[in-house]
Amino acid sequence: MSRYPAMFSRLADAGEGAFVPFVMVGDPTPAASEAIIEALIAGGADALELGVPFSDPVADGPTIQRAHLRALGAGANLTDCLEVVGRVRARHPQLPIGMLIYGNVPFAIGLDEFYARCAAVGIDSVLLPDVPVRESEPFSAAAAAAGIDAVYIAPPSASAQTLDAVAAASRGYVYAVSRVGVTGTERASSTEGLAQSVARLRQDAAAPVMLGFGISKPEQVAEAIAAGADGAISGSATVKIIESHVPALAAAARTTGEGSCEYAAAMEALQAELRDFVAAMKAATRPAP
Known part of the structure; x- marks a missing residue:
């Protein structure tokens, strides 16, 4: 059973929104990504959104594109990613875990087999960023059969018809995109029209709404929640932190090995910055004292 309802209920009782960071599994290596997660x-993440590396990530901007390439360069594949998730799930049995996966991956494996493998390691939801809701039915059916929540994107300034379709198809949460374009912090997120979209989605009894794309600062998280979202997802900002530490990790691995004190120190520096970032973003989901 999906862990999202319990999370959103707990947060609603506390008067908080959700903060969900995104990272690419396998970036910069599968082992490093597990420590990053x-x-x-x-740091206080309410849930996780984890990416699976893919060669043609059409919804992603340059920052996350580079994360895909680093993970692929490290040899990460779907099996590696699911093994990482399985170990994380064993340590955190109540934490909602969503995966962001491009549609070619489940299509190539076979939908039933793909969603069964996700369910086996405790994944709660799968978001397919390149599958529009009008083409979602076979994916949703296979997801439901495996007990996985299918998540779809509510585009910015979407028509009422599109919002109705997204509301009907999405389980777990709805991913509301904050602006036109690809992922990235180069352009700021926007809450313009979000209140109207959320109202329309709620009218159709949709799952809770999470705002994503361009969320990089605590004030943007607070703005999203004030505009009616149930929480915010931050990807490129998180991945940028990882990217900034990759040279130090690579140098330590090359010169002294991944089991060395130097590598451990480089990893701790990265983990500390990530913990601080998540803590600051999470704090913005709470009401002002």
Whole structure:
């Protein structure tokens, strides 16, 4: 059973919104990404959105594109990613975990097999950023059969018809995109029209609404929640922190090895920055004292 309802109920009782960071599994290596995920959880993440590397990530901007390439360069594949998630799930049995995966991956594997493998490691939801809701039915059916929440994107300034379709198809949460374009912090997020979209989605009894794309600062998280969203997702800002530490990690791995004190120090520096970032973003989901 999905862990999202319990999370959103707990947060609503506390008067808080959700903060969900995104990272790419396998970036910069599968082992490093597992340590990175633990830092996000330690910082106070309410849930996780985890990416699976893909060669043609059409919804992503340059920052997350580079994360895809680093993970692919490290040899990460779907099996590696699911193994990482399985270990994280074993340590955090109540934490909602969503995966962001491009549609070619489940299509190539076979939808039933793909969603069964996700369910086996404790994944709660799968977001397919390149599958529009009008083409979602076979994916949703296979997801439901495996007990996985299918998540779809509510585009900015979407028509009422599109919002109705997204509301009907989405489980777990609805991913509301804050602006036109790809992921990234180069252009700021926007809450313009969000209140109207959320009202329309709620009218159709949709799952809770999370705002994403361009969320990089605590004030943007607070703005999203004030505009009616149930929480915010931040990807490129999180991935940028990882990217800034990759040279130090790579140098330590090359010169002294991943088991060395130097590598451990480089990883701790990265984890500390991630914990602080998540803590600051999470604090913005709480009401002002």
